[in-house]
Amino acid sequence: MQGNRPDVYITTPLYYVNSYPHIGHTFTTVVADVVKRHYQQLGKKVYFLTGTDEHGEKIAIAANNAGKDPKSFVDENSKRFKSVWDDMGISYDDFIRTTEERHKKVVRGLLQELYEKGDIYFASYEGNYCLGCERFITESELVDGKCPDHGTEPKKVKEENYFFKMSKYADQLKKEFESKKDIIRPEWYRKEVLGYLNEKIDDLCISRPMDRVSWGIELPFDNRFVTYVWFDALLNYISAIGYPDPSYRGYWDVCEHFIAKDILRTHTVYWGTMLLASGIPIYKHLNVHGYWNMSGIKMSKSLGNVVEPSSFKEKYGDEGLRFFFLREMRWGEDADFTIERFVLRYNSDLANNYGNLISRTMGMVEKYYSDKDYLDIKSELPKEHVLKDQLEKLVNSYKADFSSCEFNKAMENMWRLFDDTNKFIADSKPWDLAKTGNKGELDKVIMPVLEVIRICTYMLLPVMPKVSSAILLELGSDNIEKTTFDEFCRWGSQDRIKAKYVNKKFFNRIEENTGGA
Ligand code: MSP
Secondary structure: OOOOOOOEEEEEEEEEOOOOOOHHHHHHHHHHHHHHHHHHHOOOOEEEEEEEEOOOHHHHHHHHHOOOOHHHHHHHHHHHHHHHHHHOOOOOOEEEEOOOHHHHHHHHHHHHHHHHOOOEEEEEEEEEEEOOOOEEEOHHHOEOOEOOOOOOOOEEEEEEEEEEOHHHHHHHHHHHHHHOOOOEEOHHHHHHHHHHHHOOOOOEEOEEEOOOOOOOOEEOOEEEEEEOHHHHHOOHHHHOOOOOOOOHHHHHOOEEEEEEHHHHHHHHHHHHHHHHHOOOOOOOEEEEEOOEEEOOEEOOHHHOOOOOHHHHHHHHOOHHHHHHHHHHOOOOOOEEOOHHHHHHHHHHHHHHHHHHHHHHHHHHHHHHOOOOOEEOHHHHOOOOOHHHHHHHHHHHHHHHHHHOOOHHHHHHHHHHHHHHHHHHHHHHOHHHHHHOOOHHHHHHHHHHHHHHHHHHHHHHOOOOHHHHHHHHHHOOOOOOOOOOHHHHOOOOOOOOEEOOOOOOOOOOOOOOOOOOO
16 A cells, blocks of 8 residues: 555445445445546546445344344345445445454554543443434434434433543534635535534443443453444544554545535544544545435435335446436435436436437438548647537536536536537538538538537546447547546547447437336
């Protein structure tokens, strides 16, 4: 790992292995993957970490219900996450499991350090425990006496445990979040966090007695207890990059977390104070998205309203889903997931608009330039063109939108350009120009359109890697790896474009009656 410092270090949450990946988990992981690929296009070195959260009461209960011992249960379920990520084309660099020794070692080491420093003490505690969240929740968080995320009544728990002096670091943390205005994206979640920190922050119960929960990392200073799962899992972000070896900082200093709002409190109040207590600077960015809902209710295994990506992939392919994710959700806000909505979006944006633009353009090229294998686009492309101006604007706004996680805006703008390009074809009537043999005028229509397709398809590579590569291959763009983003996206940067195609149709309309979601 040393000597290989990335420019960006991207993480997803570590998903609980009590269930299988659904659309919600898949979304965060796909976004992280798209961001990684986009930054790579920009010439940045990116390191991408994901993995599974495997300890704690919830997992122990799920293993027991499945009639399995926790270890074989987590081994099996962790593999499922890996295999779905492989199916979805996720290019993670490391997949960490909290049951791995490399992780446990770091958790024990840090606990010992904080214990010796006096930041961990022993006491008795009584509180409302939500098993779904795996944390004590405060009275003010309850809605009608229930956890708002899981719809269940928390259990009253009273026991002796070890506590981390979270309260000691609350003011310092508040100052961090007050001064770093763009640390949390979107901004309104930073305000929410400042709201948490304006309330009284209690110390954090960080152990569970062995006789109640034995599936966890034993406390290094008291073997009657295991570590509370959140205190264990959050540390993955540094255990995976070699902490406490000083080389971890090369990664940590450029860390971008991606999470949903369900774990905002744990990633700010818990994680922030843990970092401050350990003398580690706070992460660079926390990117927070909203929920995928089904009929207005958060998709979640515990509520039983989930769509699994594997069944989805079999039916509709994985890349349409990747596109849908980015196009449909406004970063930070909730969105509704229905199959009807997916099909509508797929048919209108991919099959009709973009797909049709490609196939009709390739069809015209084959027909009107049938004597050629290649078009000499470099010399035939007009130096000035209305589509050139629009394309240049898009390239710039696309980069800005990606860096602020406004993916839906980036997609919307690109599709507006496809609309305009389709309209430009309709208005310029290349079929009439071909009929009258007006070669010069025909070039002025076809070449700019091809350029829009070439450049936009390149920009879509991170979103739909397989289909975009296939389209670029047809166009003869064999310089993808060698050029930089700005060079590839420069008007006229490719000398020639293929004029004969093996495949012209990349998105087939989904015709089925989708019925209920
Ligand atoms: N294990 C903890 C995280 C520890 S991180 C150190 C956990 N796991 S989880 O399996 O419940 O995953 C929560 C995350 O999954 C969310 O933050 C989000 O990334 C993703 N999602 C799960 N359901 C979701 C939706 N319905 N909608 C959007 N994302 C969702 O919390």
